Amino acid sequence: MKQASGWVKSILLILLALFFLSPIYIIFVNSFKDRQELYENALSLPENFSFQYYIEAMEKMNFMSALLNSLYVTIVSVIFIVILSSMTAWMLVRTNNKLSTFIFMAFIATMLIPFQTLMMPLMQFISTITQDLNIPMYNTHEGLIYMNIGFHSALSVFLYHGFIKSIPITLEEAATIDGASKFGVFWRIIFPMLKPITATVMILNVISIWNDFLLPSLTLIDKDLRTIPLSTFYFFGEFTIQWNLAMAGLTLTIIPVIIFYALAQKHIIKGIGEGAVK
Protein backbone atom coordinates (compact mmCIF):
# COMPACT_ATOMS: atom_id res chain seq x y z
CA MET A 1 0.00 0.00 0.00
CA LYS A 2 2.69 2.39 1.06
CA GLN A 3 4.81 1.46 -1.91
CA ALA A 4 1.95 2.13 -4.29
CA SER A 5 1.49 5.65 -2.97
CA GLY A 6 5.24 6.16 -3.35
CA TRP A 7 4.97 5.34 -7.03
CA VAL A 8 2.04 7.66 -7.47
CA LYS A 9 4.00 10.48 -5.87
CA SER A 10 7.02 9.75 -8.03
CA ILE A 11 4.97 9.88 -11.18
CA LEU A 12 3.13 13.03 -10.10
CA LEU A 13 6.39 14.80 -9.33
CA ILE A 14 7.94 13.98 -12.65
CA LEU A 15 4.74 15.02 -14.42
CA LEU A 16 4.85 18.34 -12.59
CA ALA A 17 8.44 18.88 -13.70
CA LEU A 18 7.58 17.98 -17.28
CA PHE A 19 4.57 20.28 -17.23
CA PHE A 20 6.83 23.03 -15.95
CA LEU A 21 8.99 22.58 -19.02
CA SER A 22 6.03 22.43 -21.40
CA PRO A 23 6.94 25.73 -23.13
CA ILE A 24 10.08 24.02 -24.38
CA TYR A 25 8.00 21.09 -25.63
CA ILE A 26 5.68 23.52 -27.40
CA ILE A 27 8.57 25.27 -29.12
CA PHE A 28 10.02 21.95 -30.15
CA VAL A 29 6.91 20.30 -31.62
CA ASN A 30 5.86 23.42 -33.47
CA SER A 31 9.23 23.83 -35.11
CA PHE A 32 8.31 20.93 -37.41
CA LYS A 33 4.82 22.03 -38.35
CA ASP A 34 3.67 24.02 -41.33
CA ARG A 35 1.52 27.07 -40.81
CA GLN A 36 -1.81 25.28 -41.26
CA GLU A 37 -0.96 22.57 -38.75
CA LEU A 38 0.43 25.08 -36.26
CA TYR A 39 -2.77 27.08 -36.06
CA GLU A 40 -4.98 24.02 -35.83
CA ASN A 41 -3.45 22.73 -32.64
CA ALA A 42 -0.28 24.13 -31.11
CA LEU A 43 -0.04 21.33 -28.55
CA SER A 44 -0.19 18.24 -30.75
CA LEU A 45 2.75 16.30 -32.05
CA PRO A 46 3.69 17.13 -35.63
CA GLU A 47 2.23 14.89 -38.35
CA ASN A 48 5.52 14.66 -40.14
CA PHE A 49 8.95 15.81 -39.18
CA SER A 50 10.12 18.34 -41.68
CA PHE A 51 13.46 19.98 -41.12
CA GLN A 52 12.67 22.64 -43.66
CA TYR A 53 12.29 25.37 -41.06
CA TYR A 54 15.53 24.45 -39.38
CA ILE A 55 17.43 24.81 -42.60
CA GLU A 56 15.77 28.13 -43.28
CA ALA A 57 16.25 29.42 -39.71
CA MET A 58 19.91 28.38 -39.67
CA GLU A 59 20.47 30.34 -42.81
CA LYS A 60 18.56 33.45 -41.75
CA MET A 61 20.05 33.56 -38.26
CA ASN A 62 23.47 32.79 -39.60
CA PHE A 63 23.39 30.21 -36.84
CA MET A 64 26.70 28.44 -37.35
CA SER A 65 28.58 31.71 -37.36
CA ALA A 66 26.71 32.90 -34.26
CA LEU A 67 27.44 29.61 -32.49
CA LEU A 68 31.15 29.85 -33.26
CA ASN A 69 31.21 33.51 -32.17
CA SER A 70 29.48 32.67 -28.89
CA LEU A 71 31.85 29.78 -28.27
CA TYR A 72 34.91 31.89 -29.03
CA VAL A 73 33.87 34.85 -26.88
CA THR A 74 32.71 32.68 -23.96
CA ILE A 75 35.64 30.27 -23.88
CA VAL A 76 38.38 32.86 -24.28
CA SER A 77 36.77 35.21 -21.74
CA VAL A 78 36.38 32.44 -19.16
CA ILE A 79 39.97 31.22 -19.61
CA PHE A 80 41.30 34.72 -19.00
CA ILE A 81 38.97 35.30 -16.07
CA VAL A 82 40.09 32.08 -14.39
CA ILE A 83 43.81 32.75 -14.91
CA LEU A 84 43.82 36.44 -13.98
CA SER A 85 41.38 36.39 -11.08
CA SER A 86 42.93 33.34 -9.39
CA MET A 87 46.39 34.90 -9.60
CA THR A 88 45.12 38.22 -8.31
CA ALA A 89 43.11 36.69 -5.48
CA TRP A 90 46.04 34.56 -4.34
CA MET A 91 48.41 37.52 -4.23
CA LEU A 92 45.83 39.64 -2.41
CA VAL A 93 45.25 36.96 0.23
CA ARG A 94 48.96 36.34 0.77
CA THR A 95 50.00 40.00 0.91
CA ASN A 96 49.11 41.52 4.21
CA ASN A 97 49.08 45.26 3.75
CA LYS A 98 46.73 48.18 3.29
CA LEU A 99 47.13 48.29 -0.46
CA SER A 100 45.99 44.73 -0.99
CA THR A 101 43.01 45.22 1.33
CA PHE A 102 42.11 48.35 -0.56
CA ILE A 103 42.28 46.62 -3.94
CA PHE A 104 40.15 43.76 -2.69
CA MET A 105 37.57 46.18 -1.29
CA ALA A 106 37.50 48.06 -4.60
CA PHE A 107 36.65 44.80 -6.41
CA ILE A 108 33.88 43.99 -3.94
CA ALA A 109 32.40 47.47 -3.87
CA THR A 110 31.94 47.58 -7.63
CA MET A 111 29.74 44.50 -7.49
CA LEU A 112 27.04 46.96 -6.44
CA ILE A 113 27.12 48.82 -9.76
CA PRO A 114 24.45 47.72 -12.24
CA PHE A 115 25.47 47.50 -15.87
CA GLN A 116 23.06 50.26 -16.90
CA THR A 117 25.06 52.76 -14.85
CA LEU A 118 28.25 51.96 -16.75
CA MET A 119 27.06 51.26 -20.28
CA MET A 120 26.98 54.77 -21.75
CA PRO A 121 30.25 56.11 -20.27
CA LEU A 122 31.92 52.79 -21.08
CA MET A 123 30.86 53.04 -24.71
CA GLN A 124 32.15 56.63 -24.87
CA PHE A 125 35.44 55.58 -23.30
CA ILE A 126 35.82 52.57 -25.58
CA SER A 127 35.15 54.51 -28.76
CA THR A 128 37.61 57.20 -27.66
CA ILE A 129 40.26 54.54 -27.16
CA THR A 130 39.44 52.98 -30.52
CA GLN A 131 39.67 56.30 -32.35
CA ASP A 132 42.45 58.12 -30.56
CA LEU A 133 44.79 55.31 -29.61
CA ASN A 134 43.89 53.12 -32.56
CA ILE A 135 43.28 50.10 -30.35
CA PRO A 136 40.40 48.14 -31.88
CA MET A 137 38.19 47.82 -28.79
CA TYR A 138 34.90 48.70 -30.42
CA ASN A 139 33.17 46.24 -32.74
CA THR A 140 35.64 43.38 -32.20
CA HIS A 141 35.39 40.10 -30.31
CA GLU A 142 38.63 40.84 -28.54
CA GLY A 143 37.28 44.13 -27.25
CA LEU A 144 34.18 42.35 -25.98
CA ILE A 145 36.34 39.70 -24.32
CA TYR A 146 38.37 42.45 -22.66
CA MET A 147 35.21 44.03 -21.26
CA ASN A 148 33.85 40.64 -20.16
CA ILE A 149 37.02 40.10 -18.14
CA GLY A 150 36.58 43.50 -16.51
CA PHE A 151 32.93 42.96 -15.63
CA HIS A 152 33.30 39.43 -14.31
CA SER A 153 36.54 39.86 -12.39
CA ALA A 154 34.97 41.16 -9.17
CA LEU A 155 32.80 38.13 -8.44
CA SER A 156 35.56 35.73 -9.53
CA VAL A 157 38.23 37.40 -7.36
CA PHE A 158 35.75 37.35 -4.48
CA LEU A 159 35.07 33.62 -4.84
CA TYR A 160 38.76 32.72 -5.20
CA HIS A 161 39.68 35.00 -2.30
CA GLY A 162 37.26 33.21 0.05
CA PHE A 163 38.55 29.79 -1.00
CA ILE A 164 42.27 30.61 -0.83
CA LYS A 165 41.94 31.99 2.71
CA SER A 166 41.13 28.47 3.87
CA ILE A 167 44.31 26.96 2.37
CA PRO A 168 47.15 26.68 4.92
CA ILE A 169 50.17 28.73 4.00
CA THR A 170 52.76 26.18 5.16
CA LEU A 171 52.70 24.27 1.87
CA GLU A 172 53.69 27.33 -0.08
CA GLU A 173 56.38 28.27 2.40
CA ALA A 174 58.04 24.91 2.03
CA ALA A 175 58.09 25.29 -1.73
CA THR A 176 59.45 28.82 -1.49
CA ILE A 177 62.31 27.63 0.68
CA ASP A 178 63.07 25.04 -1.97
CA GLY A 179 63.71 27.97 -4.26
CA ALA A 180 60.63 27.85 -6.47
CA SER A 181 59.52 31.21 -7.86
CA LYS A 182 56.14 32.65 -6.93
CA PHE A 183 55.01 31.84 -10.41
CA GLY A 184 56.03 28.22 -10.03
CA VAL A 185 54.48 27.96 -6.58
CA PHE A 186 51.20 29.30 -7.84
CA TRP A 187 50.85 27.19 -10.95
CA ARG A 188 52.30 23.95 -9.61
CA ILE A 189 50.99 23.95 -6.05
CA ILE A 190 48.16 26.41 -5.56
CA PHE A 191 46.22 26.36 -8.81
CA PRO A 192 45.63 22.58 -8.77
CA MET A 193 44.20 22.91 -5.24
CA LEU A 194 41.71 25.51 -6.47
CA LYS A 195 39.90 23.02 -8.71
CA PRO A 196 36.54 23.02 -6.89
CA ILE A 197 36.24 26.80 -6.85
CA THR A 198 37.59 27.05 -10.40
CA ALA A 199 34.68 24.85 -11.51
CA THR A 200 32.24 27.20 -9.78
CA VAL A 201 33.86 30.31 -11.26
CA MET A 202 33.84 28.78 -14.74
CA ILE A 203 30.20 27.75 -14.58
CA LEU A 204 28.90 31.05 -13.27
CA ASN A 205 30.85 32.95 -15.91
CA VAL A 206 29.94 30.63 -18.78
CA ILE A 207 26.23 31.02 -18.02
CA SER A 208 26.36 34.76 -17.69
CA ILE A 209 28.62 35.44 -20.68
CA TRP A 210 26.84 32.97 -22.97
CA ASN A 211 23.46 34.56 -22.30
CA ASP A 212 24.62 38.16 -22.19
CA PHE A 213 22.77 40.39 -24.59
CA LEU A 214 23.16 44.03 -23.66
CA LEU A 215 26.95 44.39 -23.66
CA PRO A 216 27.49 42.58 -26.98
CA SER A 217 24.57 44.48 -28.50
CA LEU A 218 26.34 47.73 -27.68
CA THR A 219 29.83 46.73 -28.76
CA LEU A 220 29.34 44.44 -31.77
CA ILE A 221 28.05 46.16 -34.90
CA ASP A 222 29.04 43.89 -37.79
CA LYS A 223 26.59 41.15 -38.70
CA ASP A 224 29.17 38.41 -38.81
CA LEU A 225 30.41 39.17 -35.29
CA ARG A 226 27.00 38.46 -33.66
CA THR A 227 26.68 35.99 -30.82
CA ILE A 228 23.62 33.75 -30.36
CA PRO A 229 21.51 36.17 -28.28
CA LEU A 230 22.27 38.94 -30.76
CA SER A 231 21.40 36.94 -33.82
CA THR A 232 18.19 35.76 -32.12
CA PHE A 233 17.28 39.36 -31.38
CA TYR A 234 17.84 40.55 -34.94
CA PHE A 235 16.16 37.44 -36.30
CA PHE A 236 12.99 38.36 -34.40
CA GLY A 237 13.31 41.97 -35.41
CA GLU A 238 13.88 41.48 -39.12
CA PHE A 239 11.37 38.81 -40.01
CA THR A 240 7.95 39.91 -38.81
CA ILE A 241 7.17 36.91 -36.85
CA GLN A 242 6.82 33.80 -38.92
CA TRP A 243 6.29 31.49 -35.99
CA ASN A 244 7.27 28.09 -37.35
CA LEU A 245 10.56 29.55 -38.47
CA ALA A 246 10.99 31.27 -35.12
CA MET A 247 10.31 28.00 -33.25
CA ALA A 248 13.05 26.27 -35.21
CA GLY A 249 15.41 29.16 -34.46
CA LEU A 250 14.62 29.07 -30.74
CA THR A 251 15.10 25.30 -30.60
CA LEU A 252 18.50 25.76 -32.20
CA THR A 253 19.53 28.29 -29.57
CA ILE A 254 18.48 25.98 -26.74
CA ILE A 255 20.38 22.93 -28.02
CA PRO A 256 23.86 24.13 -26.92
CA VAL A 257 22.47 24.93 -23.46
CA ILE A 258 20.96 21.46 -23.11
CA ILE A 259 24.24 19.84 -24.20
CA PHE A 260 26.18 21.92 -21.67
CA TYR A 261 23.68 21.04 -18.95
CA ALA A 262 23.76 17.33 -19.79
CA LEU A 263 27.57 17.28 -19.65
CA ALA A 264 28.11 19.26 -16.46
CA GLN A 265 24.80 18.97 -14.61
CA LYS A 266 26.21 18.13 -11.17
CA HIS A 267 28.86 20.82 -11.31
CA ILE A 268 26.35 23.38 -12.51
CA ILE A 269 23.87 22.82 -9.69
CA LYS A 270 26.67 22.78 -7.13
CA GLY A 271 28.33 25.86 -8.62
CA ILE A 272 25.11 27.84 -8.70
CA GLY A 273 24.42 26.97 -5.08
CA GLU A 274 27.87 28.10 -3.98
CA GLY A 275 27.81 31.25 -6.06
CA ALA A 276 24.46 32.25 -4.62
CA VAL A 277 25.22 31.61 -0.98
CA LYS A 278 28.44 33.61 -0.94
Place this chain on the structure above:
Amino acid sequence: MANKNKRKWFVLFVVPLLFIFTTVVIIPFIIGIYYAFFEWDGIAANPMEFVGLDNFGKLFDDDQFLRSAWLTTLFTVLSVITINAVGLAFALLVTSKIRTANAARTLLFMPYLIGGLILGYIWQFVFLDVFEFLGELTGLTDVFFNWLIDPEFALYALVFVFTWQMAGYVMIVYIAGIQAIPNDVVEAAKIDGATPWQRFMRITLPLLMPALTISLFLTLSSAFKIYDVNLSLTGGGPANATELFAMNIYNEIFGSGNYGFGQAKAIIFFVIVAAITLTQVYLTKKREVEM
Protein backbone atom coordinates in the same frame (compact mmCIF):
# COMPACT_ATOMS: atom_id res chain seq x y z
CA MET B 1 66.19 42.95 -1.78
CA ALA B 2 63.59 40.45 -0.67
CA ASN B 3 61.06 43.26 -0.41
CA LYS B 4 61.78 44.50 -3.89
CA ASN B 5 61.34 40.99 -5.21
CA LYS B 6 58.06 40.68 -3.38
CA ARG B 7 56.82 43.89 -4.92
CA LYS B 8 57.78 42.68 -8.38
CA TRP B 9 55.67 39.54 -7.94
CA PHE B 10 52.77 41.52 -6.54
CA VAL B 11 52.77 43.76 -9.60
CA LEU B 12 53.05 40.81 -11.95
CA PHE B 13 50.12 38.96 -10.39
CA VAL B 14 47.73 41.79 -9.62
CA VAL B 15 48.29 44.58 -12.12
CA PRO B 16 47.04 42.90 -15.33
CA LEU B 17 43.56 42.28 -13.93
CA LEU B 18 43.55 45.51 -11.98
CA PHE B 19 44.30 47.41 -15.18
CA ILE B 20 41.47 45.77 -17.12
CA PHE B 21 39.09 46.21 -14.21
CA THR B 22 39.98 49.89 -13.83
CA THR B 23 39.47 50.67 -17.51
CA VAL B 24 36.20 48.74 -17.79
CA VAL B 25 34.53 49.51 -14.45
CA ILE B 26 36.19 52.27 -12.41
CA ILE B 27 36.90 54.86 -15.11
CA PRO B 28 33.46 54.56 -16.78
CA PHE B 29 31.83 54.84 -13.37
CA ILE B 30 33.63 58.09 -12.68
CA ILE B 31 33.00 59.58 -16.12
CA GLY B 32 29.40 58.48 -15.70
CA ILE B 33 28.97 60.70 -12.68
CA TYR B 34 30.54 63.56 -14.63
CA TYR B 35 28.15 63.10 -17.59
CA ALA B 36 25.13 63.26 -15.29
CA PHE B 37 25.78 66.98 -14.74
CA PHE B 38 25.62 67.85 -18.43
CA GLU B 39 23.06 68.16 -21.12
CA TRP B 40 24.31 66.36 -24.19
CA ASP B 41 22.90 64.41 -27.12
CA GLY B 42 25.80 61.97 -27.44
CA ILE B 43 27.10 63.43 -30.71
CA ALA B 44 30.77 64.23 -30.26
CA ALA B 45 30.62 67.35 -32.44
CA ASN B 46 27.84 68.90 -30.38
CA PRO B 47 28.65 70.91 -27.24
CA MET B 48 28.09 69.52 -23.75
CA GLU B 49 26.29 72.05 -21.60
CA PHE B 50 26.89 72.06 -17.86
CA VAL B 51 23.53 72.05 -16.05
CA GLY B 52 24.55 71.21 -12.48
CA LEU B 53 21.95 69.18 -10.64
CA ASP B 54 19.17 70.03 -13.10
CA ASN B 55 19.12 66.50 -14.54
CA PHE B 56 18.37 65.09 -11.11
CA GLY B 57 15.66 67.67 -10.47
CA LYS B 58 14.07 66.93 -13.84
CA LEU B 59 13.63 63.30 -12.88
CA PHE B 60 10.65 64.17 -10.74
CA ASP B 61 8.90 65.83 -13.65
CA ASP B 62 9.45 62.90 -15.96
CA ASP B 63 6.15 61.00 -15.91
CA GLN B 64 7.46 57.98 -17.75
CA PHE B 65 10.36 57.70 -15.32
CA LEU B 66 8.07 57.86 -12.31
CA ARG B 67 5.77 55.34 -13.95
CA SER B 68 8.74 53.05 -14.64
CA ALA B 69 9.81 53.39 -11.02
CA TRP B 70 6.35 52.39 -9.82
CA LEU B 71 6.02 49.51 -12.32
CA THR B 72 9.46 48.23 -11.39
CA THR B 73 8.56 48.28 -7.70
CA LEU B 74 5.30 46.45 -8.37
CA PHE B 75 7.03 43.94 -10.62
CA THR B 76 9.77 43.39 -8.04
CA VAL B 77 7.40 42.82 -5.12
CA LEU B 78 5.19 40.43 -7.08
CA SER B 79 8.05 38.42 -8.52
CA VAL B 80 9.96 38.17 -5.25
CA ILE B 81 6.85 36.64 -3.68
CA THR B 82 6.02 34.23 -6.49
CA ILE B 83 9.61 33.16 -7.16
CA ASN B 84 10.27 32.37 -3.52
CA ALA B 85 6.94 30.63 -2.99
CA VAL B 86 7.37 28.44 -6.07
CA GLY B 87 11.08 27.90 -5.47
CA LEU B 88 10.51 26.85 -1.86
CA ALA B 89 7.69 24.51 -2.86
CA PHE B 90 9.95 22.90 -5.47
CA ALA B 91 12.76 22.56 -2.94
CA LEU B 92 10.46 20.83 -0.44
CA LEU B 93 9.22 18.45 -3.13
CA VAL B 94 12.62 17.47 -4.45
CA THR B 95 14.15 16.95 -1.01
CA SER B 96 11.37 14.56 0.03
CA LYS B 97 12.00 10.86 -0.28
CA ILE B 98 10.44 10.53 -3.68
CA ARG B 99 12.20 8.31 -6.16
CA THR B 100 12.10 10.79 -9.01
CA ALA B 101 13.24 13.73 -6.88
CA ASN B 102 16.66 14.03 -8.53
CA ALA B 103 15.34 13.92 -12.04
CA ALA B 104 12.69 16.49 -11.12
CA ARG B 105 15.31 18.79 -9.67
CA THR B 106 17.36 18.59 -12.85
CA LEU B 107 14.34 19.46 -14.98
CA LEU B 108 13.04 22.25 -12.74
CA PHE B 109 16.38 24.03 -12.76
CA MET B 110 16.70 24.08 -16.52
CA PRO B 111 14.90 27.34 -17.41
CA TYR B 112 17.49 29.28 -15.42
CA LEU B 113 20.18 28.27 -17.91
CA ILE B 114 18.31 29.60 -20.91
CA GLY B 115 19.03 33.26 -21.37
CA GLY B 116 16.38 35.84 -20.54
CA LEU B 117 16.19 37.08 -24.10
CA ILE B 118 15.39 33.64 -25.52
CA LEU B 119 12.94 32.85 -22.71
CA GLY B 120 10.99 35.98 -23.57
CA TYR B 121 10.58 34.91 -27.17
CA ILE B 122 9.51 31.40 -26.17
CA TRP B 123 6.80 32.78 -23.91
CA GLN B 124 5.68 35.32 -26.47
CA PHE B 125 4.49 32.38 -28.53
CA VAL B 126 2.95 30.63 -25.52
CA PHE B 127 0.87 33.68 -24.66
CA LEU B 128 -0.01 34.45 -28.25
CA ASP B 129 -0.96 31.03 -29.40
CA VAL B 130 -1.23 28.49 -26.60
CA PHE B 131 -3.13 30.77 -24.21
CA GLU B 132 -5.63 31.67 -26.92
CA PHE B 133 -5.96 27.99 -27.78
CA LEU B 134 -6.56 27.07 -24.14
CA GLY B 135 -9.11 29.86 -23.91
CA GLU B 136 -11.08 28.43 -26.82
CA LEU B 137 -10.73 24.92 -25.48
CA THR B 138 -11.84 25.62 -21.91
CA GLY B 139 -14.03 28.66 -22.39
CA LEU B 140 -12.07 30.47 -19.66
CA THR B 141 -11.31 33.41 -21.89
CA ASP B 142 -10.89 35.73 -18.88
CA VAL B 143 -7.80 33.80 -17.86
CA PHE B 144 -6.50 32.37 -21.10
CA PHE B 145 -6.00 35.15 -23.58
CA ASN B 146 -2.96 36.92 -24.92
CA TRP B 147 -1.73 38.66 -21.77
CA LEU B 148 0.81 40.65 -23.71
CA ILE B 149 -1.74 42.95 -25.36
CA ASP B 150 -3.36 43.98 -22.08
CA PRO B 151 -1.49 46.77 -20.23
CA GLU B 152 -2.12 45.29 -16.80
CA PHE B 153 -1.73 41.63 -17.66
CA ALA B 154 1.44 42.29 -19.64
CA LEU B 155 3.15 43.11 -16.35
CA TYR B 156 1.78 39.91 -14.82
CA ALA B 157 3.10 38.08 -17.84
CA LEU B 158 6.55 39.43 -17.01
CA VAL B 159 6.19 38.26 -13.42
CA PHE B 160 5.03 34.86 -14.68
CA VAL B 161 7.94 34.38 -17.06
CA PHE B 162 10.52 35.71 -14.62
CA THR B 163 9.19 33.31 -12.00
CA TRP B 164 9.52 30.49 -14.50
CA GLN B 165 13.15 31.44 -15.06
CA MET B 166 14.18 32.04 -11.45
CA ALA B 167 12.19 29.46 -9.44
CA GLY B 168 14.68 26.69 -10.18
CA TYR B 169 17.51 28.97 -9.15
CA VAL B 170 16.17 29.80 -5.70
CA MET B 171 15.14 26.15 -5.37
CA ILE B 172 18.87 25.34 -5.32
CA VAL B 173 19.44 27.85 -2.50
CA TYR B 174 16.54 26.41 -0.49
CA ILE B 175 17.70 22.83 -1.06
CA ALA B 176 21.01 23.67 0.60
CA GLY B 177 19.08 25.18 3.50
CA ILE B 178 16.75 22.21 3.88
CA GLN B 179 19.59 19.70 3.78
CA ALA B 180 21.27 21.56 6.62
CA ILE B 181 18.30 20.94 8.93
CA PRO B 182 19.15 18.12 11.32
CA ASN B 183 16.98 15.11 10.63
CA ASP B 184 16.49 14.15 14.29
CA VAL B 185 14.62 17.39 15.00
CA VAL B 186 12.10 16.57 12.30
CA GLU B 187 11.88 12.94 13.43
CA ALA B 188 11.31 13.97 17.02
CA ALA B 189 8.45 16.24 15.98
CA LYS B 190 6.97 13.40 13.94
CA ILE B 191 7.02 11.10 16.96
CA ASP B 192 5.39 13.83 19.04
CA GLY B 193 2.57 13.78 16.52
CA ALA B 194 3.15 17.03 14.67
CA THR B 195 1.28 17.24 11.36
CA PRO B 196 3.30 17.95 8.18
CA TRP B 197 1.96 21.52 8.18
CA GLN B 198 2.99 22.07 11.80
CA ARG B 199 6.41 20.61 11.09
CA PHE B 200 6.81 22.99 8.17
CA MET B 201 5.66 26.10 10.06
CA ARG B 202 7.39 25.39 13.36
CA ILE B 203 10.61 23.67 12.29
CA THR B 204 11.47 23.87 8.62
CA LEU B 205 10.53 27.48 8.00
CA PRO B 206 12.27 29.02 11.04
CA LEU B 207 15.42 27.01 10.32
CA LEU B 208 15.26 28.13 6.72
CA MET B 209 15.45 31.81 7.60
CA PRO B 210 19.09 32.23 6.51
CA ALA B 211 18.36 30.67 3.11
CA LEU B 212 15.23 32.78 2.90
CA THR B 213 17.14 36.01 3.50
CA ILE B 214 19.67 35.11 0.84
CA SER B 215 17.16 34.26 -1.83
CA LEU B 216 14.86 37.16 -1.02
CA PHE B 217 17.62 39.59 -1.74
CA LEU B 218 19.00 37.67 -4.70
CA THR B 219 15.59 37.81 -6.32
CA LEU B 220 15.02 41.38 -5.16
CA SER B 221 18.08 42.78 -6.87
CA SER B 222 17.77 40.66 -10.01
CA ALA B 223 14.07 41.53 -10.38
CA PHE B 224 14.85 45.18 -9.93
CA LYS B 225 17.52 45.06 -12.64
CA ILE B 226 15.52 43.01 -15.15
CA TYR B 227 16.10 43.92 -18.78
CA ASP B 228 16.45 40.98 -21.19
CA VAL B 229 13.07 39.34 -20.50
CA ASN B 230 11.45 42.77 -20.54
CA LEU B 231 12.93 43.49 -23.95
CA SER B 232 12.03 40.23 -25.67
CA LEU B 233 8.67 39.48 -24.03
CA THR B 234 6.91 42.83 -24.10
CA GLY B 235 9.46 45.30 -25.45
CA GLY B 236 8.05 47.70 -22.86
CA GLY B 237 4.60 47.58 -24.43
CA PRO B 238 1.72 47.78 -24.84
CA ALA B 239 1.98 51.59 -24.83
CA ASN B 240 4.93 51.69 -22.39
CA ALA B 241 2.86 49.83 -19.79
CA THR B 242 5.78 47.52 -18.99
CA GLU B 243 8.77 49.78 -19.52
CA LEU B 244 10.75 48.99 -16.39
CA PHE B 245 13.65 50.90 -14.87
CA ALA B 246 16.56 49.44 -16.83
CA MET B 247 14.68 49.76 -20.11
CA ASN B 248 13.69 53.34 -19.34
CA ILE B 249 17.35 54.24 -18.83
CA TYR B 250 18.36 52.52 -22.05
CA ASN B 251 15.62 54.26 -24.03
CA GLU B 252 16.40 57.66 -22.53
CA ILE B 253 20.06 57.39 -23.48
CA PHE B 254 20.16 55.45 -26.72
CA GLY B 255 16.58 55.93 -27.87
CA SER B 256 15.92 59.61 -27.16
CA GLY B 257 19.58 60.63 -27.19
CA ASN B 258 19.41 62.38 -23.82
CA TYR B 259 22.80 61.23 -22.65
CA GLY B 260 23.15 63.48 -19.61
CA PHE B 261 19.60 63.05 -18.35
CA GLY B 262 19.69 59.30 -18.98
CA GLN B 263 22.94 59.01 -17.08
CA ALA B 264 21.40 60.87 -14.12
CA LYS B 265 18.69 58.18 -14.11
CA ALA B 266 21.42 55.54 -14.25
CA ILE B 267 23.11 57.04 -11.18
CA ILE B 268 19.84 56.98 -9.23
CA PHE B 269 19.38 53.39 -10.38
CA PHE B 270 22.82 52.58 -8.96
CA VAL B 271 21.98 54.21 -5.63
CA ILE B 272 18.82 52.12 -5.25
CA VAL B 273 20.50 48.85 -6.26
CA ALA B 274 23.40 49.56 -3.91
CA ALA B 275 20.99 50.28 -1.04
CA ILE B 276 19.16 46.98 -1.61
CA THR B 277 22.39 45.01 -1.76
CA LEU B 278 23.97 46.68 1.27
CA THR B 279 20.85 46.01 3.32
CA GLN B 280 21.17 42.37 2.34
CA VAL B 281 24.81 42.20 3.36
CA TYR B 282 24.02 43.92 6.64
CA LEU B 283 21.16 41.56 7.47
CA THR B 284 23.10 38.45 6.53
CA LYS B 285 26.10 39.49 8.60
CA LYS B 286 23.91 40.35 11.58
CA ARG B 287 22.24 36.97 11.41
CA GLU B 288 25.55 35.18 11.21
CA VAL B 289 26.63 36.86 14.43
CA GLU B 290 23.42 35.90 16.16
CA MET B 291 23.64 32.24 15.18
